Amino acid sequence: MPTIAVIAPGAMGSAIGARLVEHGARVLTALAGRSAASRARAEAAGLVDADLADLAAADILLSIVPPADAEALAHRLASVLTAARRKPVYIDANAVSPDTVGRIAGIVAATGAPFLDGAILGLPPKPGSTGPRVYVSGDDTAPAMALRAFGLDLRVCPGPVGAASSLKMSYAGLNKGLTALAALMVLAAERAGAGAGAALLDELAENEPALLARFAKALPDMAPKAYRWAPEMGEIADFLGPDAAGRQVFSGFADLYARLAAGSEDTEIAALMRFAAAAVAR
Numbered sequence: 001m002p003t004i005a006v007i008a009p010g011a012m013g014s015a016i017g018a019r020l021v022e023h024g025a026r027v028l029t030a031l032a033g034r035s036a037a038s039r040a041r042a043e044a045a046g047l048v049d050a051d052l053a054d055l056a057a058a059d060i061l062l063s064i065v066p067p068a069d070a071e072a073l074a075h076r077l078a079s080v081l082t083a084a085r086r087k088p089v090y091i092d093a094n095a096v097s098p099d100t101v102g103r104i105a106g107i108v109a110a111t112g113a114p115f116l117d118g119a120i121l122g123l124p125p126k127p128g129s130t131g132p133r134v135y136v137s138g139d140d141t142a143p144a145m146a147l148r149a150f151g152l153d154l155r156v157c158p159g160p161v162g163a164a165s166s167l168k169m170s171y172a173g174l175n176k177g178l179t180a181l182a183a184l185m186v187l188a189a190e191r192a193g194a195g196a197g198a199a200l201l202d203e204l205a206e207n208e209p210a211l212l213a214r215f216a217k218a219l220p221d222m223a224p225k226a227y228r229w230a231p232e233m234g235e236i237a238d239f240l241g242p243d244a245a246g247r248q249v250f251s252g253f254a255d256l257y258a259r260l261a262a263g264s265e266d267t268e269i270a271a272l273m274r275f276a277a278a279a280v281a282r
Contacts, residue, residue, distance in 0.1 A: 001026050002146060005050070005058035005088065007073060009034065009042040013064040015124030016152070018045035022127075023151035028055055056080040060147065061088040061113075064120070068231040070094040074107040081111035089143045091136060093118030095172055095232045097239040098162035105161045116144055117161040119168035125151075137163035169239040173250065176229055177236070179218045180253040182211075183260070183272055186219075190271045197275065205282050216279035219272045227261035230254050 005028045006017040017027045028050040029042050042049070055061060056077065065073055070092060081087060090108045092101055092115070101117050108115040115138060122132025135157040136144045147154045157164040189196040204212040222229065233254035240246035260269060 002059045002150075003028060003057075004147075004150075005029065005055040005061040006047065007055065007061070007063055007077075008065050009038050009045065009047055010064070010066075011041070012120065012124045013062075014038075014041035014045045014047065015126070016062065016064060016120075017042070017047045019125045019151040020147070021046035023149070025150045028058055030055060052077060052080045053083070056084040056088060057086060058088045060144065061090050062118070063090065063092045063094060065094060066228045066231065067095045067100075067235050070096050071100060071104055071107070074104045078107055078111055081108065081113045084111075084113075087111070087113035089114050089116060091116045091118040091144060093120050093134065095119075095168055095235060096165055097169060097235040098165045099238055100235060101162060101165045114140065114143065115161065116141060117157075117164040119157065119164040119171075121168065121171055135164045135167055137161060166239065169236050172232060173236045173239075176222075176232065177250065177253060179215075179222050180233070180256055182215045183219060183222070184256060186215075186272060186275045187268055190275075197271075198278075201275065201278055201282075205279075212279050212282070216276045219276040222257075223260065223269055223272070226257040230257035230261060233257060 001024060003026045004020055006013050007030055009017065009029045009031070013029070017029065020027050027047050029047040030052065031039055031042055031049040063070060063073055074092070081090070090113050092104050105115045105117070116136045117138055119135040120132050121135065125131060130153055132153065134147070134152050134154050136154065137157040137159050138161045141156050144154060157167050186197065186200065189200045201212070231254070233250045237247045237250035237254065240250065263269070
């Protein structure tokens, strides 16, 4: 039975871990300093609490943390990875830009552990579902293929380290960028008053019903995740590199999500939830 380390047991990490456990893998995680909610998720998923040295002795180590924490985690694990006699395959499966994953790869390479770039596309897995898709890229993706036997829809993104992250940035830019655009325009219509918000809802229902159905689900789903999506939008802005217009757009989306996450404008979240509820009621 292979041993897989999953750091950390957030919503995605614990769900990925549960899928692996369900299919027979032994899954370790680190609960030191984690919240009661994280501990409860890990226990429900069947994850085993372990210290960093034990995590570094796993066969595969999956880094699944908020984008802002990905590089810091690699630094935190560097000493135990260096000391480990048998190195795990380190897969960084975070929503970070190719530049960021390149720095993480450098940190891990210095420890002697093999490294793969990873990208998770889709929602956390649920019993009976097949998703999400987990892409990997790098010099030798063969060791990661073992995860297929444990319920993960693992796919190879052809190319070196940075290829999987480029896919993630492009996909997330379309997916979460569209949600940001919807939030901005709904809020603008609500601020304008004079029935503009209701008229926007009517127009979408008549001429863009698929978009309206998407927004009805995406806006409520976004609200509790905005704190994670803000730095992800910043990573996408970095990914856009010399495209000044693109960088400006996604820097703006980062500011929007940070504002919504901070809750400084509670009326904005309330307005988005009202719009989504009205859309569902159509």
